[in-house]
Amino acid sequence: MSKILKDLIIFSPKDVDLSHSPLSSLGESTNVLGAFNPALTKLPNGNLLIMVRVAEKLLSPTENGNFRFIRWDSEKGYVLESVKTDLLITDDPRKYEFKNRKYTTYGLTSFSWLLPVELNDVGSEVLKIHYERIIQPQQAYQEYGIEDARLTQIDQKYYMTTCSVSSFRHSTTLYVSEDGLNYKLEGIIQDHQNKDMVLFPENINGFYYALTRPVGDHYFHSNTISETIPGPGICMSRSPDLLHWKPVEDFIIQPKLNTLASDKLGGGANPILTDEGWLVLFHGVSNGDVVGKYSTMALVLDKNEPYKIKTINLSKPILKSFEELPEDLEKISYIDDVVFTSGIVEKENYFIVASGERDLCCRITHLEKSSLTNLL
Secondary structure, eight states: OOOEEEEEEEEOGGGOOGGGOGGGGGOOOEEEEEEEEEEEEEOTTSOEEEEEEEEEEESOOEETTEEEEEEEETTTEEEEEEEEGGGEEOOSTTEEEETTOSSOOEEESSEEEEEEEEEOTTSSSEEEEOGGGOBOOOSGGGTTBEEEEEEEEETTEEEEEEEEEOSSOEEEEEEEESSSSSEEEEEEEEOTTEEEEEEOSSOBTTBEEEEEEEOOSOOOOOOTTOSBOSSOOEEEEEESSSSSOEEEEEEEEOOBTTSTTSSEEEEOSOOEEOSSSEEEEEEEEESOSSSOEEEEEEEEEOSSOTTSEEEEESSSOSBOOOSOOOHHHHTTOOOOSOEEEEEEEEOSSEEEEEEEETTTEEEEEEEEHHHHHHHO
16 A cells, blocks of 8 residues: 555534525435545635535435435425335435335435535544535526535636436536635536546646446446456546536446456546546455445556557555544444545645545545555
């Protein structure tokens, strides 16, 4: 693993004041399942900002044989609905699956919204929680919440991709900000079941590039001698204007046998330009319990032709999940072996890396630059 200079939990469910929650209009008792998967960027004042996914759930979701869930309605606002529990598979604490449906159909055990949290310039202290700038649903395609932001600065503007969830599409949406704090929704830029979209921070030879992760219910068998495995992988798209995207057809990184990405993999932190090329931290998933075992790994892409892979390592982790959390968090932890890196900022001799830890809390790690390069 790379040399870790600092590693701490910076934000967790206990730091969220639910009196400011957009779901308070429901009049129901709720708690925070997780405050996690933080995007990361540097603000104009030099401080850092993490955009935290807050997953909020009902304290009593089951009632009279029904499972209750939260939905945002474009006319009514936040509403409660329910489904018979005997129609569901509930092995995964994050979501449930309907039985006997022709097409795989899920529901969520929580509802996610985004909370901007300002940190000091090295990410070691919370300075302000910007409850007045909460990001919550605005359109029907966000009826089941907004998840897993990624932040990238391009030409003095801040671009944030998010996953918007609804019953009719699972899409990637784009927000834009002039100051890093106030965001305007621009709409859908990747359609059904495309997530983990991470923008490159500059125009490269006339195009903007992004890593994407299309997912689906079925994949086709690889050739019999291939070490790759059918499943969700990292793809790439390019755009002339950051709104209209076309896949780069000859770029894909697939799951691979006997690696830390033997189940699936996806984009993580925004690419950073180094002397070697574009450094990308991404997540790989190998077999584990219900949700699998998540690790952070690294790859380097060519500076001028980012669709060309220079170096990738699917067996050496940059980060692993903590074996133990502070006692108060360990008591409410509901999964293990998950670290989900979702942002990076460069300092002179180290990188500040933001990750979600166990789908529960936000982790800040300082990684020594030289040791990270050696792993590649």
